[in-house]
Amino acid sequence: MTMLEDRYLVWQLKRGSERALCRIYNQYETDLLTLATHLLGRTDQAQDVLQDVFLKFIESIDSFELKGSLKGYLATCVVNRARDYLRRARGHRAEPLETAQAVETRHSSPLQEAIAGEQQQRLRTALVELPDEQREAVLLHLQMGLKFRDIAHMQGVSGKTAWSRYRYGLDRLRSLLNGQAET
């Protein structure tokens, strides 16, 4: 979705357009739910976060000002809300992604699906092992397509630090995945 479309949809939503809300929600639902799910490691909480973020968005729409991409803004909201959940639930994190079977794969043959499914399960487990700020950097950059400058702003650090967190996160993931593969 282009910036112009974002702006237009926000403008329509300010006027109370249900169609605009549906378009925005349908456009970003999967990306944001995926982000929340991997930040939290729990599908039920991820759904709550997604709903909370959109409810807040609607309630504040009259004074809302879009300064960048809508996707970036909503991703920031998801990260902030997920941090709240994590703070409250620290020490009580559930096993990673109990609903792994719901995950969509992009592979066609049964063998490919099986291999991919196993890889993805291991990846999800590895993601949960990452420090929060590294997991955020990896997910925001790779899944949401955010630039390190934007991630840095979100995390309150320099762009270099955001990039470093991303690199450390990837290294750690690789280490975890290779370690698991060797066992």
Added chain:
Amino acid sequence: MKPERDIEELVRDLRHPADAETHDRILGNLLSTLRQHKKQSPVGQQPTLRRFVMRSPITKLAAAALVALAVVLSVPLFTKSTPTASAAEIFYQAAQAVNKLTSFHIRVEMRTPPGDNFATIGLDYDFVPIDFWKQFTDDEWGQWRLEEPGRVVVMDGRGSTMLIKPSHVVESVDRSPERYWRESLVELGSVMTREAKKATEHPADFSSYREQGEDGREKVVIAVEAQARVPETDYLRNKYIDDSDHLKIYRFDAETKMLEDLQIYVHTDSEEVLVFRLVQAEYNIDLDPGLFSLELPPDVIRLKALEILPDNETYEAMTPKEAATAFFTACATEDWDEVLKFLGQTEVAQRFKDYLGGLEIIEIGEPFQSSGYVSQGWFIPYKIRLKSGHVKEHNLALRKDNPAGRFQLDGGI
């Protein structure tokens, strides 16, 4: 060792779509909240306009309608340091900028039949290129050429000639009837003036904001929201841009006021369909004088007004359904003299004869009218089997607003 790129791809591939129940539940809650929010905070109860406009482009968008109204009412809301102009002002300035041009060429693409009237749209049609070249002269009309793959109209400065290419049907008229491009959105001066008038009369439908272009120059974007002229159930709904709920997005260079982009989206219940887009705009360019002359094929068929027949009364008395039946019966029996009585042209094109000759009438339905069509125009549902065996089901358009006072074919074949 798993390569880094593989891990990046793996993370990108992780998707977690909501199941249908979750999707419906959350979206239902959101819509319910929005409805509640609308009741508590009706549009218009906003903080001060000045703060809005000073702060960001998106708030300008929301406030622009009020700004436009204020400008029309000459309320000095803005200082020179906040050069926010109303949509009406911008369109007037754009019209003035067009008037100062020596020439321009516009290429647009529209979802339309390739040989139609430059105005019909279909949401499922492919995009068709339409070109408009205009050379300004001392004369009021200038010279211009409007062309799509199956039809061309040329105004040479004295009169205009239209050629429908496949049938070699030609219409020549004096001067420059606006009807050829009235709804085609390519005659920029006319478009800008018309939009300026609308923005003055209905400022709430217009919103504008400024943004930085990729070329580093400031741009003005104006969004125009328009309601269809016809009701939702009307036959002509979504068959013309003005007969659809649609959004036009104009983009001008803020300094020169020249149009750089225009997109038109038609709203349906489920989606916004892009039906029109500007793909090229060139200003003050050298145009080949040959563009403004049209060489006609030797075997042209000319359009003309219907003549009064010796037995005109018989045709005048026909109901729309009787006229449609008479027309199709004449095609079925290949009585082309009879067919000609419904056509208003010098002869029947061979292409027309090949297509409709020997048809079989399966059904003629009950005629109906559209509020978007002429008051003496009717649509008559029909189902015919062509000589090829193909069964065609459509609505014949007949209109009676001509000097002969009998029904004339106006489309639907």
